[in-house]
Amino acid sequence: MSSREPSEAAVRRSRLGTNLLSYSVPVLAVLGAFAIGAIMLAALGANPFTGFWAMAKGAFGSSGALVETALKSTPLLLVGVGITIAFRANVINIGGEGQMVAGALASTITALGMTDVPAWAALPLALAAGVAGGAVWGAIPGALKAYFGVNEILSTIMLNVVAVQAMNWLLRDPLIDPMEIERGTRIPQTARLPESTDLPLFVEGGRLHIGPVIAVAAAVLVYLLLWRTTSGYRLRAVGLSADAARYAGMSVERNVVWALTLSGAMSGLAGAILVLGSEGHRMVTDGSTIGFTGSAGFNGIVTALFGGLHPLWTIPSSFLFGGLLVGAIALQRAAQVPTALVLALNGLVVLFVVSLDRYRRQLKEREEQSVSSIATAVSEGDESDSSPSGEDDDHG
Amino acid sequence: MADIFSATVIVATLSSGIRLAVPLLLASLGEAFGQRSGVLNLGVDGIMLLGAFGGYFTTLKTQSPWLGLAVGLGIGLVLGLLSSVISVSLLAEQGISGIGVYLFGLGMSDLLFQKLVGTPLPAASFQKAPIPLLSEIPVVGDLFFNHSIPIYLAFLAIPVSTVIINRTRFGMNIRAVGENPEAADSQGISVTRVRYAAVTIGGVLAGAAGAVLAIGLGIFQQNLTNAQGFIAIALVYFGAWRPLGVMAGSLVYGMVSAVVLLLKTRGIIPLGASDLAAMIPAVITVLALVVAARRFRAPTALTKPFIRGG
Numbered sequence: 172m173s174s175r176e177p178s179e180a181a182v183r184r185s186r187l188g189t190n191l192l193s194y195s196v197p198v199l200a201v202l203g204a205f206a207i208g209a210i211m212l213a214a215l216g217a218n219p220f221t222g223f224w225a226m227a228k229g230a231f232g233s234s235g236a237l238v239e240t241a242l243k244s245t246p247l248l249l250v251g252v253g254i255t256i257a258f259r260a261n262v263i264n265i266g267g268e269g270q271m272v273a274g275a276l277a278s279t280i281t282a283l284g285m286t287d288v289p290a291w292a293a294l295p296l297a298l299a300a301g302v303a304g305g306a307v308w309g310a311i312p313g314a315l316k317a318y319f320g321v322n323e324i325l326s327t328i329m330l331n332v333v334a335v336q337a338m339n340w341l342l343r344d345p346l347i348d349p350m351e352i353e354r355g356t357r358i359p360q361t362a363r364l365p366e367s368t369d370l371p372l373f374v375e376g377g378r379l380h381i382g383p384v385i386a387v388a389a390a391v392l393v394y395l396l397l398w399r400t401t402s403g404y405r406l407r408a409v410g411l412s413a414d415a416a417r418y419a420g421m422s423v424e425r426n427v428v429w430a431l432t433l434s435g436a437m438s439g440l441a442g443a444i445l446v447l448g449s450e451g452h453r454m455v456t457d458g459s460t461i462g463f464t465g466s467a468g469f470n471g472i473v474t475a476l477f478g479g480l481h482p483l484w485t486i487p488s489s490f491l492f493g494g495l496l497v498g499a500i501a502l503q504r505a506a507q508v509p510t511a512l513v514l515a516l517n518g519l520v521v522l523f524v525v526s527l528d529r530y531r532r533q534l535k536e537r538e539e540q541s542v543s544s545i546a547t548a549v550s551e552g553d554e555s556d557s558s559p560s561g562e563d564d565d566h567g
Numbered sequence: 568m569a570d571i572f573s574a575t576v577i578v579a580t581l582s583s584g585i586r587l588a589v590p591l592l593l594a595s596l597g598e599a600f601g602q603r604s605g606v607l608n609l610g611v612d613g614i615m616l617l618g619a620f621g622g623y624f625t626t627l628k629t630q631s632p633w634l635g636l637a638v639g640l641g642i643g644l645v646l647g648l649l650s651s652v653i654s655v656s657l658l659a660e661q662g663i664s665g666i667g668v669y670l671f672g673l674g675m676s677d678l679l680f681q682k683l684v685g686t687p688l689p690a691a692s693f694q695k696a697p698i699p700l701l702s703e704i705p706v707v708g709d710l711f712f713n714h715s716i717p718i719y720l721a722f723l724a725i726p727v728s729t730v731i732i733n734r735t736r737f738g739m740n741i742r743a744v745g746e747n748p749e750a751a752d753s754q755g756i757s758v759t760r761v762r763y764a765a766v767t768i769g770g771v772l773a774g775a776a777g778a779v780l781a782i783g784l785g786i787f788q789q790n791l792t793n794a795q796g797f798i799a800i801a802l803v804y805f806g807a808w809r810p811l812g813v814m815a816g817s818l819v820y821g822m823v824s825a826v827v828l829l830l831k832t833r834g835i836i837p838l839g840a841s842d843l844a845a846m847i848p849a850v851i852t853v854l855a856l857v858v859a860a861r862r863f864r865a866p867t868a869l870t871k872p873f874i875r876g877g
Binding site: 215263265315319320321322324325326328329330331332333335336337339340343344345458459460461466469470472473476508509511512513514515516517518519520521522525526528529 | 607609613653657658659660662663664666667668669670671672673674675677678681682789790793794797798800801804837839840842843845846849850852853856857860861865872
């Protein structure tokens with residue numbers, strides 16, 4: 172095709188170059204956000220360097236800090252992995268918040284009903300209920316998109332609203348702690364869940380429960396699912412080109428539903444862990460989703476983007492963003508800067524990543540074009556090998 | 568029990584429903600402009616929050632709600648332009664970029680509030696401006712002609728927008744770049760410029776929506792909008808991208824919220840039941856999305872960035 176043929180070494184070099192560039196996009200995005208964060212700190216009268224140093228120390232500086240960071244990272248990782256599944260199938264899931272709430276409610280209701288269930292069964296059942304609750308809350312927009320043509324961005328947004336109102340209703344009325352009615356305080360919270368459903372702690376009396384381990388295991392499982400099973404291959408194929416997937420005999424509709432179901436299941440598990448691992452061992456609402464999730468349903472999008480939409484990279488990514496949230500508390504103490512700063516910075520990270528994304532993709536396309544022209548040129552007589560392998564170097 | 572059916576209570580409830588509908592109406596009307604031009608702006612809630620804080624803070628400091636509203640509009644203008652740069656010039660994925668604007672607005676408005684105000688202080692609000700003669704008509708007068716000026720202006724914006732979208736060259740250009748940007752481009756219409764204008768109008772109206780919300784309440788708090796900006800986006804679908812439809816959707820929300828509020832404060836039905844009733848508009852909206860997907864067609868180029876020759 173092409174008039175000149177670059178050598179294989181040149182191809183390798185250009186591929187390394189584009190890969191470096193494509194990996195650097197999220198890093199550049201975070202650096203950009205931090206640069207603006209530094210300006211904001213200075214504007215608020217705080218020294219940016221001591222501010223960021225306080226943040227880093229507060230997030231990663233001691234074993235206690237690391238425990239808090241791991242706990243904060245857990246919902247971010249699970250939601251981020253769920254977002255990754257959806258985005259890989261070219262479905263946009265903005266419903267992480269609602270799916271977390273749905274999972275938490277399902278898990279809470281199940282746990283409340285398990286006073287007589289032996290401990291070995293109670294916790295797995297409560298967690299499974301969370302997975303199921305989130306899965307249902309994801310499957311609904313999936314089915315609406317696949318079979319009714321409803322835009323999933325809109326339906327997931329609206330299901331967030333429905334979920335928060337369902338939560339407020341359930342926690343104020345049917346699920347409210349009977350003590351709250353007796354005392355007349357009517358705080359919208361459930362009774363303490365049965366102890367058999369507490370997430371086991373690593374150290375008695377400590378804070379670290381097995382939630383982070385569950386989240387990492389889930390991330391690895393999702394990686395294996397997406398890159399080592401036919402089901403995952405189908406999801407990604409639908410995401411890359413729905414038409415080609417349909418032509419190859421795959422059901423696009425079923426894969427869309429499946430992607431959002433799995434995605435919701437991950438957020439549902441995050442919600443369940445938030446409740447079962449909470450200090451009060453109960454579900455509480457302040458009337459908003461944010462009050463329960465701490466915006467993890469949206470911040471999970473940030474971690475997924477920073478993790479390059481890859482389940483394994485989302486593990487360190489969520490640890491970093493969890494650290495930011497924990498570090499923000501130290502920053503508040505050291506420099507009287509409200510923790511909301513981190514939320515604003517997360518927003519900027521998203522804006523930088525999506526703004527730079529087009530250039531990353533253009534680079535990628537240019538590289539693929541040059542590689543494919545070489546492939547045709549080099550392996551003229553050879554059978555071309557372009558079947559999807561297990562390699563996970565694709566980032567888009 | 569019987570007194571909730573008295574005329575005064577019904578009028579007061581419906582009238583507060585109209586008031587509650589206004590922020591949604593402004594935000595979704597603005598979003599309709601952007602979407603008709605082919606741009607989905609998911610950041611409405613973030614723009615509303617910053618507009619709300621700006622409006623509240625200015626009113627608090629100057630005692631002038633009008634200055635507050637102007638600041639809200641200004642903040643909306645800046646963020647609308649920023650959203651245009653990201654969606655139109657940088658061709659970002661619209662389903663995600665708005666979430667960035669939202670998180671930024673959510674965090675930034677809270678940060679500024681805590682840093683500059685701290686404890687929630689009440690601020691001045693708009694004066695009621697009964698319209699002479701009309702406001703004296705029994706029932707109808709109190710219902711429609713006894714509000715503050717921003718509320719009249721918001722409802723006036725509906726027919727004005729209908730005329731702009733359907734009857735002016737600018738409106739025609741908006742529809743053209745939303746339906747077929749390639750064709751519009753070949754006709755010499757600048758897709759970029761029209762989309763910038765439409766998205767910026769959306770930003771200004773979202774900023775106004777936030778300011779009207781906060782100044783109307785006379786307070787600000789973290790996450791004041793409580794996802795109203797997201798509901799506004801869904802209402803654009805609900806209203807089939809038409810100003811009148813958007814108004815109808817906002818009024819459904821406003822009215823149901825007002826009735827729920829009435830039932831709650833009067834303790835007519837158990838608290839739990841009114842919480843359950845509060846779910847109704849959201850559920851209706853989900854069902855409306857299904858109906859809208861069948862009966863109405865979204866602007867063809869919606870969420871698709873335009874690249875010349877691409």
